Amino acid sequence: MNAPHPELSSLIQLTPEWERVQLLAYCVSLNRGGSEVGAADLARLRELQGAVEALRSPEGVWEQLLGERLTPVEYDILAAVAAPEFEPRLGWTYQNLQSGHKEPWPCRALLHELFALEPHQGENLRAALAPSGTLRRARLIAVARDEAWQPLQPENGLIARIAGRRWQPPAPPGSEAVLGGASWDDLVLPADRLRMLREFMLWIEHRATVEGDWGAPCGGGPVALFAGPSGTGKTLAARVIASAMDWPLFRIDLGRLVSKYVGETEENLNRLFDAAHDQPMVLQFDEADALFAKRGEIKEARDRYANMEVSHLLSRIETHRGPVILTTNLRRNLDAAFTRRLQMVVEFPRPDVDARATLWSRLLPPRAPLAAGVDVAELASAVALTGGQIRNAALHAAYLAAGAAGAIGPAELALGIWREINKDGRECARGELGPLAAHLPRECFDG
Structure with missing residues (x-):
């Protein structure tokens, strides 16, 4: 049998x-x-x-x-x-x-x-x-x-x-799943920041021991703030934490929750947190600076009501039993009284030259043909890009090479980087590419 x-x-x-x-x-x-x-x-x-x-x-x-x-x-x-x-x-x-x-x-x-x-x-x-x-x-x-x-x-x-079936909870109202797993090896961060992320994991993994066996006060969260420039790995870190727990990661779309009608925003938030409470999932709120900025002067009734909505959101986040990750590009705009109520604040710095070299090595498609003159150390020292910018530039260069049925070389990489640094709309000087500028097509500067 x-x-x-x-x-x-x-x-x-x-x-x-x-x-x-x-x-x-x-x-x-x-x-x-x-x-x-x-x-x-x-x-x-x-x-x-x-x-x-x-x-x-x-x-x-x-x-x-x-x-x-x-x-x-x-x-x-x-x-x-x-x-x-x-x-x-x-x-x-x-x-x-x-x-x-x-x-x-x-x-x-x-x-x-x-x-x-x-x-x-x-x-x-x-x-x-x-x-x-x-x-x-x-x-x-x-x-x-x-x-x-x-x-x-x-x-x-x-x-x-x-x-014995694998089951994951459905997306709470007002959220969308962030697809794609990630591992600790995918993160390129200073050692002390990686340690802080692992410490945040301890709050999730050992709650039963600390609260149940050791008698610590039961609370919500844990709640962490990931702060740093765009493209420095904040969402990737959230994916790593969710993957390590084997839980889904849900990004909260506040546009689907905030309503112009009095009381409806609070009802939407209640539905979100009621569905997610004590469930095996990680919630991510982007642009925390817009949510929890320093309170301004109340000039009209809507200002007062907006503060009430934020207070309600903060209350639900603090009492929600489950990990919540807030991300921001502008930590200085956050109310200091708010950040003191978090379990962890992790700063994501712009990568230094060694980190950029590691990122270039990892983010260039692994099976793509590389021209003989490509040196990731030179790419790292030429332009101080973030991890997100390196990913985009590497992919752009790969598609340029694929379109020409050739290898990824300095010309493709220079153009990929140039396209990336011009996205913010400012006037970029050719010299910002360092030695890679010599490989840019002339038409990039015409007109």
Whole structure:
């Protein structure tokens, strides 16, 4: 017999959970019909109880799947709510036991009956399903309303974990996914900045130890500010952190959140953070200087309301449980009172000549033909470009070479760099290219 696929092993091990719930539902049906549960069924229930207790033991299957240690009543709820996904017949049984309900999920009242709870034990069930409880805080169970007859539904992430499927949360409202992974080796930064980024990772990775085991105050975040000129690697660093966590990175589009109508901006922000709260994802807000600039004088009602919107955004960022990265090109415009409330501020400097040489080596297409006269050290010393500018110039040179069916040489690189430094609209002098200026086409200076 072939061994089960490793991704299905946990699902197979949890079979006693589904069987136990199914047998309990059968017992409820018998009791409602006035029949007694047979001795064989009771004996099987005792066997299954021992099996599920092993699954729920510390470091058992459930804890390995969830990364959470639950109470017995929480495990009971979780198993009963998740079971129909893996034993569809149980969904029909729930519908039969809950007259008028179309959903194949149990309500709190049915769970009370399913687990044969005394009236006073119902409060334990209610507490386990409270918004502050682990089942809802960890996004394992969805509860639309706190009502005894409201169906309880498993979260998609829970079902994916049980089934051994990779699952990532959808983009929160007002955001878009930043595609493409990145590794620490992709970053070309001074050693102390790399160390700061890794320290920021510690805030994410060891929250359970510091807050849970060591008793530190529970808080939001962590929140970091990445400051520096455009093209110095701020977004790349955010991608590296998200990749290291194996989480998606979402860039927040404030244009989709900010509204001219009073109160609508706050509602949009609430929807964003409610969807992202405590989820495995990294949020990135660009142009933080525009969001949290030094407050100006309030001259009209709209100025006062704009300050209220910013205060609301700041409050939600600070209480959001999950990493948030803010980027800015103009740190000096930020309110100092705001930056003091961050867990980490990382300055991204313009690369020095050694860093530029490394960037040129990495960003020229690795399999592209290079002319004999190309020297990355000379490119690095010729023009002080940022990493983003080097990437664009290298690609421009590559397309010039491909269009001419030739190799990337000094002429292509000089023109690629020239196009890049002229993007900001200022008048550029030929001398800014240093020795590369000799390779520029004459028409670049005509007219």
